[in-house]
Amino acid sequence: MSKSPATQDFARRERPLSPHLSVYRPPITMTMSIIHRITGGALYFGTLLVAAWLMAAASSQSTFDRVNWAFGTWLGQLVLFGYSWVLMHHMLGGVRHLVWDTGAGLEKHASSRIAWATLAGSILLTALIWIAGYMVRGA
Template sequence: MSHSPATRDRPLSPHMTVYRWPVTMTMSILHRVTGGALYFGTLLVAWWLTAAAGPQSYFDFVNGVFGSWFGRLVLFGYTWALMHHMLGGLRHFVWDTGTALEKHTASKIAWATLVGSVILTILIWVVGYMVRGG
């Protein structure tokens, strides 16, 4: 059976899973994701501040939510999102000056953004734990 030119099988464009994602692309996507997560986290901060201005019983309830294992997990994630987004913003600021745009340098800075955000998050939580008296 012959195919007409209109129905002939044509090669498909390569799917995104064919390519290896560069670290700079991954960090760019994470920068956007963490920016969105910060909107949610800011609602939590506003909830806590509103509770602090309200009755003691409501403040105790909100503190109980944030003090639960799940609440602490969410707050830990919020801290990481904040640190990652901040470092990603600094990375973009450096790029806006026209420096560090070479592929090798940009990849190193992208990895530094990821590693730095994890280290800063852990450091913030360890210091916070020590200040509270362990």
């Protein structure tokens, strides 16, 4: 039994290669979706830090002072800065999805602009929060 001409032609053609990661550039909407999921997971860790701080505040003065000292170190400040960025980014990502749920901003260019605005807004809000915090502390 011989193969049909269409089957023979298909067997001779080379299969296309998948785009390699060095060639493929993920769209900003996909990147922001992935980051939204990562920040959602990171919020669990940050919420544990807030809970630890609240439990220390509810316990003794020495425990509260130790937790405040840990959060005041450069590493603690870096973690808190990261947590505040994660919180702002995840919040704005949620607002982005809420807007999309209404049917608005689903066009390719509009969704890309909204995704970039989410990133820029999270950076701006984080900077404003930390500037306001240092101004209130008088540092």
